[in-house]
Amino acid sequence: MAEPMHMAILPILVPMAAMIANLFFNNLRLADRSVWLVRLNIAFGLALLVVAVALLVMLERLGGSLAVVYPLGNWPAPFGIVLVADRLSATMVLVTSVLSLAALIFATARWHARGTNFFPLFHALTMGLNGAFLTGDLFNLFVFFELLLAASYGLALHGGGRNRVKAALHYIAINLVASFLFLIGVALIYGTTGTLNMADIARAVPLIAPEDRGLFDAGAAVLGVAFLIKAGAWPLHFWLPNTYSAAAPPVAALFAVMTKVGFYAILRLWTLVFANSSGPELAFGQGLLMILGIATIAFGSIGALSSKALDRLASYLILVSAGTLLLAVGYNAPGVTSGALFYVVVATLAAGALFLLKDIIDQILPAEAQVLAVSLEIYGDEDENLDDDEEVSRTVPGSATLVTWCFAIAALIMAGLPPLSGFLSKFAMIAAALDVEAASAATWWLIGAMIVSGLFVLVAMVRNGINIFWTSLPDTDIPRIPTVEIAPIVMLLALCVALAFAAGPAMDFFTDTAAFIHAPGAYVSSVLTEPPTP
Numbered sequence: 001m002a003e004p005m006h007m008a009i010l011p012i013l014v015p016m017a018a019m020i021a022n023l024f025f026n027n028l029r030l031a032d033r034s035v036w037l038v039r040l041n042i043a044f045g046l047a048l049l050v051v052a053v054a055l056l057v058m059l060e061r062l063g064g065s066l067a068v069v070y071p072l073g074n075w076p077a078p079f080g081i082v083l084v085a086d087r088l089s090a091t092m093v094l095v096t097s098v099l100s101l102a103a104l105i106f107a108t109a110r111w112h113a114r115g116t117n118f119f120p121l122f123h124a125l126t127m128g129l130n131g132a133f134l135t136g137d138l139f140n141l142f143v144f145f146e147l148l149l150a151a152s153y154g155l156a157l158h159g160g161g162r163n164r165v166k167a168a169l170h171y172i173a174i175n176l177v178a179s180f181l182f183l184i185g186v187a188l189i190y191g192t193t194g195t196l197n198m199a200d201i202a203r204a205v206p207l208i209a210p211e212d213r214g215l216f217d218a219g220a221a222v223l224g225v226a227f228l229i230k231a232g233a234w235p236l237h238f239w240l241p242n243t244y245s246a247a248a249p250p251v252a253a254l255f256a257v258m259t260k261v262g263f264y265a266i267l268r269l270w271t272l273v274f275a276n277s278s279g280p281e282l283a284f285g286q287g288l289l290m291i292l293g294i295a296t297i298a299f300g301s302i303g304a305l306s307s308k309a310l311d312r313l314a315s316y317l318i319l320v321s322a323g324t325l326l327l328a329v330g331y332n333a334p335g336v337t338s339g340a341l342f343y344v345v346v347a348t349l350a351a352g353a354l355f356l357l358k359d360i361i362d363q364i365l366p367a368e369a370q371v372l373a374v375s376l377e378i379y380g381d382e383d384e385n386l387d388d389d390e391e392v393s394r395t396v397p398g399s400a401t402l403v404t405w406c407f408a409i410a411a412l413i414m415a416g417l418p419p420l421s422g423f424l425s426k427f428a429m430i431a432a433a434l435d436v437e438a439a440s441a442a443t444w445w446l447i448g449a450m451i452v453s454g455l456f457v458l459v460a461m462v463r464n465g466i467n468i469f470w471t472s473l474p475d476t477d478i479p480r481i482p483t484v485e486i487a488p489i490v491m492l493l494a495l496c497v498a499l500a501f502a503a504g505p506a507m508d509f510f511t512d513t514a515a516f517i518h519a520p521g522a523y524v525s526s527v528l529t530e531p532p533t534p
Contacts, residue, residue, distance in 0.1 A: 011093045014044060014051055068085045077197050078199070096126060099253065099352045124147060136199065142182055153171070171242075178225075181225050200527075228292065231260075232319055233296050234299045234323070287330075290442055305456055307464070318351055327446055327449060335429075338510040339426070342510050407468070429446070
């Protein structure tokens, strides 16, 4: 078991090694240092993707009812800090690895040169994301949250400009408050349960004295508020549209997975602690998550309709996806959860592709480029000391046609139209909700929210597509797009299309994953009975 156990820490060690390597190369005086840095970071991105795939394959070979536990310092849980890799965490690590590689390749065209320490900050963010998905205790979850947030602060400011700095400072202030709430919630939970290990919390909660139960529920509520802020739930979402639309395109693309950390934390703790209880906490939690999910979907859909810029539209689509996932968690049914896991993969990759696509559209449409130039004069020049005409790689002919196809595929996925994977994931959630003994009011709210939001998103995407490709497309020759910029977008959307063709095996995988997390006994026993390896 030694080799499988050590696989759980590799998604954290690889980006850590990338950070160290970048700091080392930055101090070297080489004639072609920038070229070597680009190659080095792409190599680390590929290595992380290989590790993420290997981790998921290893878990499949060991069986779906097993979680691989890595005790740091060889101290057994719950006394020591542990990393826990199961299908859910491994899936999120794989999504992060795919999205980070695409954003990293896109950034090497020119965006990495618009500020300092882009690559170390980028890998620090990836390390924090993977650590948050793999950790088995709340304290380490807080540590990895702070690591990814600290890196995201620098990346949100990358490139400068008044608009970007203003949005980033707002983002920093909100997340500092969220971190403070996180600490308060963790302290209250530790004070009532005597542990911060998530599996041990699930074991200890039924044993809490009645007079201490209110204090534990208060701690869980405060912790939930911190998670909801990070997930972008209404009404705690106000930092997200400005921050994501103002960030550099490769940064915004990676930020698409950051809200999923909040969703992951809520899903993990909900299924471990509350989902199988029968007290008032279950009814309150389910009702609140359903209400917040519907409200977030409604606000995101209306925001999408009001958006005229593609990056702003993509930001509101992040809110729509966040609301959909909260709605699925609140519904608390394994079948709906399996569809939500399919949806989180597809929606995250498609949203990342949209943020990257916005930058390419700015290059091929002179009308939008002029608007961008005016805004840069107002908010600050982000392109100083950078020659945008410098060719960084071979270019792709037929730029307008390729970009149009990419936009159309992304629109179909985000709107949830057949036959692509966005539709299949939503259909899986709706079918599972209808496959209950008696459809409740929550079922019809879930179905209605998904259908109406899909219609709103479709109208918003079609309107933006008409404005971009019909009314704004110039009659002159379209400039060729560098391969290094269009290839990551094609890769992300191709994966979404491939998931539609492989929907059967994918849904089988997510169904088994949902069954595992909704029966937390296997997770708890794996963590608390796993012996340390000498």
